[in-house]
Amino acid sequence: MPAQKTLNVGWLNTLNTKNVVLASSSPRRKDILNNLGLNYTIVASTFPETLDKSLFSHPTDYVKENALQKALEVYDRLKSTGQTPDLVIGADTVVALGSQILEKPQSVQGAIDMLTSLSGSTHMVYTGVVLLSPPTDPSSDKPRIDLQVEGTEVRMQDLTKELIEAYVATGEPMDKAGSYGYQTMGSVLVKSINGCSWNVIGLPASRLFFMLQDFAAVGSA
Numbered sequence: 458m459p460a461q462k463t464l465n466v467g468w469l470n471t472l473n474t475k476n477v478v479l480a481s482s483s484p485r486r487k488d489i490l491n492n493l494g495l496n497y498t499i500v501a502s503t504f505p506e507t508l509d510k511s512l513f514s515h516p517t518d519y520v521k522e523n524a525l526q527k528a529l530e531v532y533d534r535l536k537s538t539g540q541t542p543d544l545v546i547g548a549d550t551v552v553a554l555g556s557q558i559l560e561k562p563q564s565v566q567g568a569i570d571m572l573t574s575l576s577g578s579t580h581m582v583y584t585g586v587v588l589l590s591p592p593t594d595p596s597s598d599k600p601r602i603d604l605q606v607e608g609t610e611v612r613m614q615d616l617t618k619e620l621i622e623a624y625v626a627t628g629e630p631m632d633k634a635g636s637y638g639y640q641t642m643g644s645v646l647v648k649s650i651n652g653c654s655w656n657v658i659g660l661p662a663s664r665l666f667f668m669l670q671d672f673a674a675v676g677s678a
Contacts, residue, residue: 468673469494475543480531485640485659486548493666500535502527502547516553517583517606523549524585525604532589532600541591544672550584550659552635559635568625571636572646576616580635582609582657586665588672601675603668607661609652611639616646 473496479486482501490497504527513519528547535542552559554574562568588603629643630636637643639657655662 468670472544472669472673476540477544477546478531478535478542480528480545480547483548483659489655489658489660489662489665490546493662493669495669497546500531502530503534504530506549510558516551516556516558516581517585517608519558520549520551520583521585521587521604521606523551524587525589525602528587528589529600543590545587545589546665547587547589548584548660550582550634550656552580552582554578554580561632561634562630562636565625565631568630568636569621572616572621572625572630573618575613575635575637575646576621577613579610579612582611582635583607584656584659584661586661586668588668590672593675603672605664605668607653607656607664609650609654609656609661611647611657612649612651614646614648620646 473494477495477497478500479490479497480500480502482499487499504523506523506527508519508522508526510519513522524547527549528545531547532542532545559571559580562571583606585604585606590601592599592601624630624642624646625636627642629638629641633643637646639647639654650657653661653663
């Protein structure tokens with residue numbers, strides 16, 4: 458198998474000498490970072506993700522706060538052991554039908570109901586992305602934070618009851634927000650996408666790339 462080609466970009470080469478941590482065990486996010494050519498280690502966040510959704514006026518606010526808390530948990534945990542990372546990347550993705558946030562289904566029937574509600578309609582996938590690093594001001598103990606959100610519009614096919622039940626029977630929807638995985642069999646359920654397709658998988662690759670570029674520029678200033 459040929460070696461993976463990477464972008465020979467100065468700031469990325471410099472960043473790859475740093476201690477970069479991904480605060481997620483998601484294989485999809487791991488693949489996306491690998492595609493960017495980033496060197497990193499994985500330290501999965503233990504943040505419980507029990508935020509009260511009713512406290513947030515829009516799904517974008519909710520997803521940004523989840524991403525931030527995930528990254529902060531990892532940053533603080535590593536810092537407490539004397540292993541403060543140079544950069545923590547955190548992310549959280551939700552599916553939203555209007556103002557309703559659709560999480561992972563809690564049961565087979567829940568997955569069926571969720572996919573039925575999405576059938577023939579347009580929904581949004583939002584990913585909150587955060588870069589968290591030690592403060593540039595030595596007198597401050599607050600980490601440096603860049604927190605952004607990406608939204609992608611997804612139009613679903615008109616799904617028959619038979620197709621929904623067959624897809625749910627594969628087991629794939631059970632660990633997916635919105636009860637479908639676009640990167641695998643769930644792609645057949647999607648009619649069209651308006652926006653970043655990587656975002657639907659779990660991490661907006663282009664947005665993250667330029668966030669990292671800005672991070673590296675500040676760090677070298």
